[in-house]
Amino acid sequence: MNFDQFRTPGEGIEKLKHLIAKTADRDITIMEVCGTHTMALFRHGIRDMIPTGIKLLSGPGCPVCVTENSVIDKMIWLAGQSDVIVATFGDMLRVPGSYSSLNLQKANGANVQVVYSPLLALELAKKHPDKKVVFIAVGFETTIPAIAVALKSAKQRGINNFFVLCAHKTVPIALEAIAGMDNNVDGLLLPGHVSSIIGANAYRFLAEQYSLPGVIAGFEPLDLLKAIYMIVDMITSSKIAIVNAYERVVSDTGNIKAQQVIAQVFEPCDASWRGMGTIAGSGLKLNEDYVAFDIESIMRIDIAPPIEPAGCLCGQILCGTKTPPDCAHFASKCVPENPVGPCMVSTEGTCAAYYKYRNIGGSDS
Amino acid sequence: MKNELILLAHGSGGKQMRKLIEGFAGKYFSNPILDKMNDFAQIDGGSKTIVSTDSFVIKPYKFPGGDIGKLAVCGTVNDVACSGADVKYLTLALIIEEGLPIADLEDICKSIKKASEEAGVLVIAGDTKVVEHGAADGIYINTTGIGIKSIDADIGGEFVQPGDKIIINGNIGDHAAAILACREGLSFTTPSVSDCAPLNGMVKELLAQCSNVRCMRDPTRGGVATVAGEIARQSKVGINIFEQALPIEQSVLGACELFGMDPLYMANEGKLLIFIAAEEADKAIEVLRGNKYGKNAAIIGEVTDKKQGVVLQTAIGSSRILDELTGEILPRIC
Structure with a gap:
């Protein structure tokens, strides 16, 4: 793909900047649901291109960030077992749990392997038949199909030392919870990657039942400015809808094949979100055909009650009720190399994005 | 610091590594040559001998475009060259894991020969150690480069000026x-x-x-x-x-x-x-x-x-x- 066509300065960008400034006749708060959008908005400097009355809030769309401490503690416990290899996406390594992190466990000798795909974790299991390979299954609809495929393959190939620690979450029901909260969100910048799986129709209820407009957007500067303009325009003209502005990737119905694979392996369950508590039906667990791959079905994971870091505002930041600079730890005690909360860890984390792309003139610590 | 451990991030070239090096180098090895914190050191003001050292632990040791041998020559040669010196000599220290195919070692040595010939440097001293299986990852290499700087220009991280x-x-x-x-x-x-x-x-x-x-x-x-x-x-x-x-x-x-x-x-x-x-x-x-x-x-x-x-x-x-x-x-x- 040639990226220049989406990143060239000039007419398109200037026109959109002008249109947004002209249309925004009031203060508007837009929540970007997805962590990759948070990063892209900062990376391309979009926040500095829009009127100050348009506030961009980050939402619960960073999988690492919404994962509760109890899950982090469980994976750290697993890493401490001599017959276990923990396989994980790199983002989970530095997340502090109540007492430690995978990174520290790894430096202490625990067998933790970073993989880019759950299929690689499956290969790891094949290579180490004497160990239980546990893949840390966090993430939304974007990553779930790949994990479902790995589990199906494990079943077909009879690889019975491959397991998952399952903490999957789904986006639309969490957005319903956000829509019902008191957080002044006027419109949603809806995720691009998740939507490619679930389709635009999955969000229609937000406009119909909650009068919340939303635009599904890509990640390039033109995509982002166009989506912001469309949201502002819907709000100021009171024409509330869910619009798909990422048609080159997202369809109304999504990726049916991927949805089918998910349904073959998983079923809905209640899930606990950092900052938002338990949301009914917002998670996925292994269905009865696959439950034997759930590490918790064969091992009792014995963890102490989780402790939340004192003063950490990650929970409120994920709900859009606080922003990173509101937190006393931000950029002082909590920095990427020594994070207090998960939002400072993940590349998609709100605090990490605010920190990395903090204002010009910011201090050098 | 007492209970802290070295993490991979301490070797990434970024902030943690800088803080680690500043901490230890400043605390234990401070001297006017080292404190310039360039990738090369200039010794004996008069004769302008330039020294730089680097260790190579790349995984995998063979990759598209080269191998650890080529890398070990180029990395050190480039650090010395950045001082403005003519790069003349290299030392070569190999730490080899038990079980490395001899043929792979030979390939790596061929790469070292080829790269050092292109760079016009002589390998003038070396060392070989073998460690148990699992104590290294195939092969690690350290090279030290020595060059002579014959031009007068001040070249280094401390000489950059606004407008450059x-x-x-x-x-x-x-x-x-x-x-x-x-x-x-x-x-x-x-x-x-x-x-x-x-x-x-x-x-x-x-x-x-x-x-x-x-x-x-x-x-x-x-x-x-x-x-x-x-x-x-x-x-x-x-x-x-x-x-x-x-x-x-x-x-x-x-x-x-x-x-x-x-x-x-x-x-x-x-x-x-x-x-x-x-x-x-x-x-x-x-x-x-x-x-x-x-x-x-x-x-x-x-x-x-x-x-x-x-x-x-x-x-x-x-x-x-x-x-x-x-x-x-x-x-x-x-």
Whole structure:
């Protein structure tokens, strides 16, 4: 793909900047649901291109960030077992749990392997038949199909030392919870990657039942400015809808094949979100055909009650009720190399994005 | 500090590594030569002998565009060349894991021979150790380079001035993309090949034509962004990088998008960031483009007197801070 066509300065960008400034006749708060959008908005400097009355809030769309401490503690416990290899996406390594992190466990000798795909974790299991390979299954609809495929393959190939620690979450029901909260969100910048799986129709209820407009957007500067303009325009003209502005990737119905694979392996369950508590039906667990791959079905994971870091505002930041600079730890005690909360860890984390792309003139610590 | 452990991030070339080195080097080894914190050291003011040392632990030890042997020669040669010296000698220390195929060792030695011949350096001393299976990962190499600096120019991270231009001699991110693709078994339409190369010949041509080169440094671990930050700190200046001017292969950009990486932080092994007086920048580009390792040379930034670190002027006209690397993108890439 040639990226220049989406990143060239000039007419398109200037026109959109002008249109947004002209249309925004009031203060508007837009929540970007997805962590990759948070990063892209900062990376391309979009926040500095829009009127100050348009506030961009980050939402619960960073999988690492919404994962509760109890899950982090469980994976750290697993890493401490001599017959276990923990396989994980790199983002989970530095997340502090109540007492430690995978990174520290790894430096202490625990067998933790970073993989880019759950299929690689499956290969790891094949290579180490004497160990239980546990893949840390966090993430939304974007990553779930790949994990479902790995589990199906494990079943077909009879690889019975491959397991998952399952903490999957789904986006639309969490957005319903956000829509019902008191957080002044006027419109949603809806995720691009998740939507490619679930389709635009999955969000229609937000406009119909909650009068919340939303635009599904890509990640390039033109995509982002166009989506912001469309949201502002819907709000100021009171024409509330869910619009798909990422048609080159997202369809109304999504990726049916991927949805089918998910349904073959998983079923809905209640899930606990950092900052938002338990949301009914917002998670996925292994269905009865696959439950034997759930590490918790064969091992009792014995963890102490989780402790939340004192003063950490990650929970409120994920709900859009606080922003990173509101937190006393931000950029002082909590920095990427020594994070207090998960939002400072993940590349998609709100605090990490605010920190990395903090204002010009910011201090050098 | 008592209970802290070394993490892979302490070797990534970024902030944790800087703090670790500043802590220990400053505490235990401080002296006027080391304290300059360049990638090379100049000893005995009169005769201008230049020394640099580097260890190589790359995984895998064979990759598209080279192997650990070529890398061990080029990495050290380039560090010495950045001082403006003629690189003359190398020492070579091998730490080999029990079980390494002898044929692989021979291939690595052939690469060392080839690269050192191209660079015009002699391997003058060496050491070989073998450790138990599992105590290393195939082979690790340390090289120390020695050069003689015969020109008078002050070249180093502390000599950069506001108004200077910043040049890179070609595409960024190729080495890291090649290692990534190789490790993860990815294939792209244009496969990435490491840019690993000895640059002392190119540097010699440059210095023969341009007398106002202030600093040269190879943006290896931590990439262009991190190295620019080091130099901004050393010379107490600000740096602007122009996103649109950055030469990047489309396939590397694609890999970066896929893995959520920023090419500005990705390692290079055949590139130099060259800081030069503005009036000589065009001449330098012409000289660099005349060398096979500088075909895509470009002016990618400028030095300012604003002490705000490194700022990226984005392609769409906004600007943002380019911080040092924290954590690690890919461990053990050199």
